[in-house]
Amino acid sequence: MAGNNCMCQQAGVLIFPCSGGSDVGELSDRAARKMAKCGQAKMFCLAGIGANIPGIIESAKAANKLIAIDGCPVACSKKILEQARFTPVAFNLKDMGFIKGKTRVDDDSIEQVLSKITGGKIEEADCNTSGGCCGS
Amino acid sequence: MKIEVLGMGCPKCKQLIVNAEGAVKELNIQAEISKVTDIDKITEYGVMMTPALAVDGVVVSVGKVLSKNEIKKIISK
Numbered sequence: 001m002a003g004n005n006c007m008c009q010q011a012g013v014l015i016f017p018c019s020g021g022s023d024v025g026e027l028s029d030r031a032a033r034k035m036a037k038c039g040q041a042k043m044f045c046l047a048g049i050g051a052n053i054p055g056i057i058e059s060a061k062a063a064n065k066l067i068a069i070d071g072c073p074v075a076c077s078k079k080i081l082e083q084a085r086f087t088p089v090a091f092n093l094k095d096m097g098f099i100k101g102k103t104r105v106d107d108d109s110i111e112q113v114l115s116k117i118t119g120g121k122i123e124e125a126d127c128n129t130s131g132g133c134c135g136s
Numbered sequence: 137m138k139i140e141v142l143g144m145g146c147p148k149c150k151q152l153i154v155n156a157e158g159a160v161k162e163l164n165i166q167a168e169i170s171k172v173t174d175i176d177k178i179t180e181y182g183v184m185m186t187p188a189l190a191v192d193g194v195v196v197s198v199g200k201v202l203s204k205n206e207i208k209k210i211i212s213k
Contacts, residue, residue, distance in 0.1 A: 007178065007186040008148050011199050014184075048182050055182030055195035062185050062199030 011063040015041035016049070016077045016088065017070075023103040024071030024093045030105060031113035032069055040118060041067060050080045060086060067091070067117070072100045091117055137167040137211065138193065142178045143186035145171075148201050152187040159207035167211070 017032035018025055036043040048056030060066060060081075068077040068088040078090040093103070096116050103109065139156050143149025153171060160167045172178055172190075181190060185199035189207070196210050 007144060007175070007184070008146050008199075009185070011185050042184070044184070045182070053182040055188070055190075055198065056184075057182075058188065058195050058198035059182065059184040 011042075011059070013041040013065045013067060014044040014060060014063040015067045015069065016044055016046045016081060018068075018072075018075075018077040019046070020071050020076065022071060022100050023105055024098050024100045026071075027093060027098060027103060027105045027109055027113060028069040028071045028077075031110050031117070034110055034114060035117070046077055046080055049084050049086075052084070057084060060084070065089060069093070069113070069117070071098070137165065137191065139167050139169045139211065140172050140190040140193075141169065142172045142181065142183055142188040142190060142195075144175065145173055146186075149187040151201050152189060155202060155204045156189065156207050158204040159211060162204070163208055163212065165211070 015032045015035055017028035019029040032041070032043055035041045044060065045056055049060060066081060066086050066088040068081055068090040070077045070090065070092045073092060073094050075090070075092060078088060081088045093113065096113060098109065139160070141149060141153045141156060143152065153169065156169050160169060178186065178188070181188070181195050183195060183198050187201060188198040189196050189202060191211055202210070
């Protein structure tokens with residue numbers, strides 16, 4: 001029954017982009033989704049943290065690390081997590097040279113963000129980082 | 137009191153059920169312990185990792201096999 005659908009793997013790294021309405025908000029979201037796709041982090045719901053949903057708060061508590069990616073200096077993601085008493089590792093696209101309203105969202109800019117966050121380009125070979133526990 | 141153990145049925149989930157049953161027994165309280173194995177229901181709670189424990193519909197723990205004593209503390213509140 002545990003089988004392939006078991007959800008008892010380690011929580012690992014959860015990533016919370018601000019996913020704001022601007023170009024830099026979109027860039028934060030797309031960079032986070034690429035990290036998630038490559039298995040370097042799990043995308044998680046910032047809205048659920050803000051809404052104080054117990055299951056989401058407790059899931060975040062179980063994570064090894066929380067990463068906030070904000071598009072602009074308002075830093076909504078970082079602040080929402082801090083209000084929920086988390087201490088995320090926070091990145092702000094402004095600090096990477098991306099200016100709100102003047103940022104193109106494309107593969108290059110996504111790659112630049114990922115490079116800053118991960119310290120290097122994400123390789124597909126690195127995509128499988130989750131570990132299982134069933135039967136152990 | 138309604139205690140739900142959320143998980144797909146792996147050994148950790150089963151251990152959490154045993155611990156919850158032990159906690160209820162030692163406290164000598166009336167509680168309904170149920171297993172939630174439906175992944176849709178688990179994710180409706182916002183739970184991303186299992187096993188998880190919910191008391192009266194509120195998730196109180198995720199990704200941990202709480203000990204009997206830890207569960208006793210939670211449900212005694």
